Amino acid sequence: MSLSVSTTISPPVSPLVTLNETTVRYPENPDQTEKDISEVMEKLNENLQLPPDYFVRTPFFWRWLVPYGLFLTMMSWLAPDLIPTYSPLGALASYLGTAANRLMGIIFTVAVLLHVTESGMALHLALYTYNLNREVVFQWWLQTLHYGIFSLWYLLKPRVQDIKKAS
Known part of the structure; x- marks a missing residue:
């Protein structure tokens, strides 16, 4: 059956x-x-209109991980012998800085250029596309400069629940 x-x-x-x-x-x-x-x-x-005070903080995980990754990349390029090997990913960063120093310099430079470009995009979106307040525009610019795409994403694809929180 x-x-x-x-x-x-x-x-x-x-x-x-x-x-x-x-x-x-x-x-x-x-x-x-x-x-x-x-x-x-x-x-x-x-046709989306955001409230003039629309701002979403980057989640804590990214606020910790992105600066730490940028710091390790910079240190592995400039001074790989000063990175403590007992720190998280310290041994890997020290090894890469010693074995592939030029590559780490290129990775760090590209990451910084990406962050600067993304912060310019955030400035344009917040100021001209969404017409946000000047203080909020500065917050978006600074946050995106520090955290990159993990901040810019909230301007590129605003979510309904984030819009309700901001207004």
Whole structure:
């Protein structure tokens, strides 16, 4: 004796759905659904207005890890013999600084350039795209300069719960 259960999901009666002045047509082909959803989300994000005091702190984990990684990379490039080997990843950083000093210099330089570029993006987004307060713009710029993409992500893709917390 075997039981089989099948469920089918049918679209609503109307093939059109209107969401914030964006019309979505249910596709005949289910493979198009993901593409259509991403298009709707892009249109919604284009019209997104953030409160003028919108600011989200980077989680504590990244506030610890990113500066520590930058410090270890810099020290392994400039003075690998001064890194204590008992510290977390200290032996690895000391070894890489001794064996591949030029590579560590390149990695550190690229990381710093990325952080500066990301902070410029945060400045542009906060000031011109979202029209945030000057103090908040400075906070976004400084936080993104320190923590990079882990801070910038909250400006690139604001989440609804973060917007509610800020307002």
